[in-house]
Amino acid sequence: MTLLDQQVITKNWINGEWVKGDGDPLTVRNPANLKETIGELTLSTSVQVKAAEESARNALQSWKSTTGNERGQYLYKMANALEQNAEALAELATKEMGKPIGEMKGEVARGVQLLRYYAGEGVRSDGDVIPSTAQGVLQYSKRIPLGVVGLITPWNFPVAIPIWKLAPALICGNTVVWKPAENSSLSAYKLCQIFEEAGIPKGVINLVIGKGSEIGSYLVERTSINGLSFTGSTATGTNIAAISAQRNIKYQTEMGGKNAAVVLKDADLSTTVAPILSGTFRSAGQKCTASSRIIVEEAIYDEFVTALQKEMKNVRLDYPLHEDSYLGPVASRAQYAKVQSYVELAKQEAEIIYENKDQPEYEGYYVNPLVVAGVANDHPLAKEEIFGPLTVVIKAKDYQDAIEILNDSEYGLSGSIFTNDLSKAHQFLEDAEIGMVRANLETAGVEYQAPFGGLKQSSSHTREQGQAALNFYSNLKTCAIKYK
Template sequence: MASSYENFVNGQWVESETNATFEVRNPARTDELVGEYQDSSLADVEAAVEAAADAQDDWAGTPGPERGDLLKRAGTLLEQRKDETTEALVREEGKTRAEAAGEVQRAIDIFAYYGQKTRDLGGTVKSASGRNTELTTRQEPLGTVALVTPWNYPIAIPAWKLAPALAAGNTAVVKPASEAPGMARVLFECLEEAGLPDGVANLVTGSGSDVGRPLVEHQAIDGVSFTGSTAVGTQVAQTVTDDLKRVQCEMGGKNPTVVMPSADVNEAVEIVGQGAFGTTGQSCTAASRAIVHDQIYDEFVDTMVEYAESVDIGPGLDDPDMGPHVSESELQSTLEYVEIGRDEGATLETGGERLTDGEYADGYYVEPAVFSDVDNEMRIAQEEIFGPVLAVIRADDFEDALSLANDVDYGLSASIVTQDTTEANEFLDRIEAGVAKVNEKTTGLELHVPFGGYKNSSTNTYREQGDAGLDFFTTTKTIYRNY
């Protein structure tokens, strides 16, 4: 029998005042109930925000290195639970074992990184214009923050929001996505065991309408960090900025990989295939467009079809190349986009069918799809699909390829495969994306450098991760001291 898990509010694991729960099932085997979580309400949000606000002054007054030591202890505790957490992530979200293990390790590393960064917090010393005057700046926490996280990286993204928020002296309320809330729970169990003071961080599960909306709208919230769809993120940003509060939203992507004639086609296919079909395409940085020079277009398509048809699909615990979609609705969305591509006149070279036989019968499986003859104005070339669907677009030359790459409403991640250094440098200079790569897949990010997008991929306010993560969660006070 699956466990029922509670909210974490003011240092206690508590049931929702609704006495209602929702189920989370294994997307590889939907007959397996993974857990039941609190279907919370406004009253639960109020209690969590009140606890966080009450704890804020004491936490902000805690020395930075002391806050950092707690984060490092939590990371060590998570490392001790890595194997069980990896398996739980696979069962809840559907990732392959290798993908899940990498994500858990990232969360461990994030806590270690920000645990150490607390020793660098402080400010600057400037030269004053007058005599007998000290002029300095000081970093101070925003206050109480709301962290709204998605299901596709259910432990890494909560970690890279929560760790810098706590490191900087903020208190927080976390609302994880309902498809995979268990990983945030594991983080909180580690923080509790590490000695987290009551109220400093709080976890409330439930729907976006019943929990997410009242959380970001709450008057005691001083800042909001959100990761999710562009549609919801835009609403969050507009709501929060109406109250002149700080907001950070990382949203969708329609990420291109440009492939030029100097590239090794097999290497290019490997780069694109990993970016397109890794994590079942359920990544905001996934490569959903391959923009390929006319000279090698046909060879690339043929080789890409071979690659897609060789992808091993199965339950994540078996560690295949690709696992299931996280939910029925996500699977259906991908299948609908396959039909849209066909209707628009693109050629479906392979894949795009739901798998239902044998071990696939009770899961949300789909074959990776490759479309050729795609025009950049088609919906499958313009809209985020969030599934393993690759649109291969023909380009006449480098200038045409760059124009096609930039001709979307998103600008999150982009890459080029080329041996021509001039093309590579031109691409890096002119691509409209927050992350630009040469001879690498569009997915995969270092934790100590800024992450964020251009255009509709971001609110274009603050970046996440690295020092930029601390920038969002701190404000600057300028101090004049005349002696």
Template sequence: MPTEHNNYCNGEWVASESGETFAVTNPAAETEVVGQLQYSTENDAKWAVEAAADAQQAWADTPGPERGQILRKAGSIASERKAELVETLVAEEGKTHSEASGEVQRSIDILFYYAEKARDHGGSIKPASSAGAEIRAKTEPVGVAGLITPWNYPSAIPAWKLAPALATGNTAVLKPASQAPLSAKKLVECLDEAGLPDGVVNFVTGSGSTIGGVLAAHEDIDAISFTGSASTGDVVYQDAAADQKRVQLEMGGKNPTVVMPSADLDEAVDIVGVGAFGTTGQSCTATSRAIVHEAVHDEFLDRMVEYAETLDIGPGRADPDMGPHVSESELEVTQEYVDVARAEGATLETGGETLDGGVHESGHFVEPTVFSDVVSEMRIAQEEVFGPVLSVIEVGDFEEAVAVANDTDYGLSASIVSEDAEEINTFVDQVESGVVKINEKTTGLELHVPFGGMKGSSNELYREQGDAGLEFYTTTKTVYANR
């Protein structure tokens, strides 16, 4: 019998008032139920918000080093439970064991990082114009944060929202994606075990429109941090704007890698391949477009097809090169885009087929897919495809490559593979992207530097991670003192 998992409100693990649950299944074997989660109501969400609001002032008054000590202890507990957390992530989201292990370690590192940041985040002193006077800028928590997180990084993204919020004295209500909520629950368990006071973090599962709607509209929520699709982000932003909540949005991407003639093609293929097919292409920073100079296009394409066809695809527990889609619906969307691309005139070079039989029998598996003869006007080159689908676009020169890279509504991550310093520097200056990489894949982020997108990938007001991650959760009070 699958374990039933409760919400976490005001320091207690409690069932929803609805009395209903929903099943979380293994993407590699849909008949395997990983757990039963609460199908929460608006009242459940409101109770969580009220608990967070009641706990906020006491948590804000808790000294920063003490808050950091709890985060540090939670990180240690997560480290001790790492094998369990990895297994949970593989089972509910489908990542390979190696990918899941890296993500869980990132979550642990984030807890430790912001534990130290909590020690010295309080403000600054500036010189005054008059002798004997003092001016200081005092940072204070925003208040109560509503955190809405996606399924594709179900451990790391909750960690990088929760940790800076808690470090700076905010309380939080966390609503994870229903496809993969257990990894976030495990993080909350670690915080609970570390001694987090009641009400400081609250965890509620269920319908995104129901729970997310309460968080966006509730008068006691002061800030909303959302990661997910652009369409849902737009709704969250509009709902939160009614009472001028602080809002942080991180949304989709259509990420390009430009490959120039000076590139080492073996390196370029590996960079693009890992970026496109790692995590089954289910990353907002995944490489979706390879924009390749005509001088190396044909050779690059041949090698890219060979790369895709050598990948081992299977259940994450076996640690293959690529795991399944998270759900049947996500797999269907990928297949729809394969059909759209072919109808538009793109050439299917390899992949695009659903896998079944053997280890693939009851999972959501698809072959890594490479299209050629793609032009920028096609939907396959414009719309986010959250799966292992790569469009190869041929260009005549560097200027065209940059123009094609920028010819999209998104601007999250972009990279260039080149040994030409002028090309590299110009690309960094001209590409419309919040993350720019040189001779690296578009995926993969450092936790101590800002992360966020441009254009339709973000509302561009606040960045996440590093010191920038603290700014969203704090406001500044300027104090003038005559002595």
């Protein structure tokens, strides 16, 4: 079986072997063209999950005994193999979940960067020398692996998010059981084929394919994993956190967001509107960091709306495999139904500022981009995570009112301010009750070497990416030796 198979039939990857699941088959169709079959999922049962855990456990001692440099060399090989297969993987992932091909190529490139970034950690310091109060005692700290780590990843970033979990987990000496979302499983399967090509040792990465409600639950509740990293909905994440805490499993949850872009009266609208709309509508709004609210100071509200309506003509709904596609369909039938329910609510209860009317060439899960206004900050359109191409514009009296509207949310993931006032920009970075704050930049997008995570109900209290990820995927051991 090659990476460029016309149709893909997934299998689990357990102990370096491709194993068919015991569950039901599920046909996968292109969300941008429902007449096109992409492949078939063969769902796993708890039998495969248990086997994957045992495989990871058996491989653990050998993997964690390798030097950091040796583990880093494997990650470099994985990065090279991913780079060589980048276009084929990007095309498959686009066909599987509908993200425009240009964005997906960028996501694969980010995966390569992440692997190389963490590969370098294999030869960097992993602890500190700590002065002792006694003479003749050397005291120091060092990071040690957690053990077997479970990874549960979402469908909206089918390459980048798995890698930003896998890479730090592996460089810290852990072995992995990975459960991707069902509608990114074909991409996960191909990614593991690439890692197999790179020569990663058997059992270090184990892939299981299936439903979160079944094998995801089994992984969290029944296996003897030592750590768990989850990205998905807040409802599922808080449940996972409760179970993990009860079982004393180290856990990390990245969950929902209701992010806002704040526009002050001194903002330069010629350079403000385009990045706001990019942060709102790229990936059809299916980013946890997407701008779902736009809070505008009333002194420029009308001017901003006019500029937004003009710029929205560049927000095109298109078939995602076209190289210049701005946004494609949402990822699945369930996602389409959810987003459409908010679209209908908006048409009933909000003021329509702009509605896109594009008609794509294929039948798929296309949702026309929509901008609305005229609802209070406690309205469902302004409070709930929609995860689709719909945003609400909210008027604020002044900076302080904008901050109060921004912070009046159960979420606290990402936010931005657009202003030429350097003092207000810095003040926003302090006042915003969110984990990732930006000035004159869109809400969506954090560089791979920077910590990723939110406050409130958006995240548990750890961070992904950057140096912060190493803290989650390891324990700290304090060592002391008396030498005289």
